[in-house]
Amino acid sequence: MPTARTAALAVANIVTLVTVPVNKKLVLDSVIIDNQGAAGHTIHLRDDFTPDASNGTPVPAGQTIEKAQWTVGTLLTASIPKNELETKEFLGTLRCYADGAEALCIITCDYHFE
Amino acid sequence: MISQLSPLFSKVSTFVRPEDFLLQKGQWVKFSSAWQGNFPENLPGGSFIVKEEPVLVKYDISRIIPGNDFVDIDLSNQTMPTAAGVGGTQQLYPSQPGVLYQIVLGFKKGNYFIPFYIPGGSPIFTLSSSFLTSPNFAAADGRRYLGSKTYRDSPEDTPLISLYTIQNMPSIVLRYYADIGINFEKIVVTYNVNKCKISPIQLSPEQEERALKIPYYTEFVNF
Numbered sequence: 001m002p003t004a005r006t007a008a009l010a011v012a013n014i015v016t017l018v019t020v021p022v023n024k025k026l027v028l029d030s031v032i033i034d035n036q037g038a039a040g041h042t043i044h045l046r047d048d049f050t051p052d053a054s055n056g057t058p059v060p061a062g063q064t065i066e067k068a069q070w071t072v073g074t075l076l077t078a079s080i081p082k083n084e085l086e087t088k089e090f091l092g093t094l095r096c097y098a099d100g101a102e103a104l105c106i107i108t109c110d111y112h113f114e
Numbered sequence: 115m116i117s118q119l120s121p122l123f124s125k126v127s128t129f130v131r132p133e134d135f136l137l138q139k140g141q142w143v144k145f146s147s148a149w150q151g152n153f154p155e156n157l158p159g160g161s162f163i164v165k166e167e168p169v170l171v172k173y174d175i176s177r178i179i180p181g182n183d184f185v186d187i188d189l190s191n192q193t194m195p196t197a198a199g200v201g202g203t204q205q206l207y208p209s210q211p212g213v214l215y216q217i218v219l220g221f222k223k224g225n226y227f228i229p230f231y232i233p234g235g236s237p238i239f240t241l242s243s244s245f246l247t248s249p250n251f252a253a254a255d256g257r258r259y260l261g262s263k264t265y266r267d268s269p270e271d272t273p274l275i276s277l278y279t280i281q282n283m284p285s286i287v288l289r290y291y292a293d294i295g296i297n298f299e300k301i302v303v304t305y306n307v308n309k310c311k312i313s314p315i316q317l318s319p320e321q322e323e324r325a326l327k328i329p330y331y332t333e334f335v336n337f
């Protein structure tokens with residue numbers, strides 16, 4: 001099972017965790033947020049993609065879809081259960097950002113493609 | 115041009131697998147007499163044998179589209195796309211005579227439905243009443259989904275819908291329609307193309323009964 005990992009970074013330095021193959025969707029299996037920083041942080045997962053031309057939108061614009069967020073206090077670890085993740089599908093690019101940079105707050109995502 | 119096995123086949127706990135329904139070397143096919151058009155003279159009503167081992171080629175066509183919107187996927191060779199894959203049609207027909215493509219469709223799970231059109235603009239799976247001659251995508255009732263297929267009809271791991279294509283056939287158009295109530299959907303259909311070289315063969319009436327019948331799209335409508 002593939003894994004993507006990053007430290008918490010602000011949205012201006014948003015991290016691309018996974019680029020989803022064109023013929024698949026990404027489904028998260030687990031998310032662990034280990035916050036050893038001095039303050040709590042809110043972690044966001046976002047799906048970025050550009051839709052294909054369609055009947056109603058012949059020239060589509062890029063989309064940024066907020067998919068999940070969790071707030072983790074200082075010196076705490078949050079482990080998000082699979083049943084809360086399995087309905088979250090990512091179509092284009094899985095990206096991660098936080099409310100502020102924190103090198104000691106590590107986000108680890110396990111995922112698979114369907 | 116189209117056949118669909120009963121979904122029960124995907125649940126049969128015997129040694130039969132969906133792969134067993136792919137055409138193999140030595141099998142016979144018989145085109146109905148309705149195959150009228152720019153085809154070889156011996157095609158309408160003709161019987162053919164798969165003369166060599168077929169070759170299976172898998173090809174995915176995916177689109178990300180907004181909810182309650184659609185894109186038409188034309189499987190013919192009518193218009194070549196650009197080198198970047200922009201525009202044009204999908205090029206899934208044979209480009210030479212004597213070749214039959216059996217295309218087995220595998221739909222990935224998602225919130226979408228797919229009406230079929232042959233040629234483009236003419237729906238195939240409709241009824242005779244003037245109320246139900248075409249799906250009505252603006253309707254709030256079942257007419258919206260009239261004749262459409264979903265991933266349950268031909269799942270990716272047990273595909274049950276087959277298309278049969280030859281050179282110069284009219285366009286088969288699959289309308290990838292993302293359902294209402296969702297933001298965006300990535301619709302992915304796997305086209306498992308079983309490439310068969312075929313040659314004419316004379317069959318007895320009993321042998322013709324055992325050949326795979328390939329109807330023309332005109333036999334699906336007007337009744």
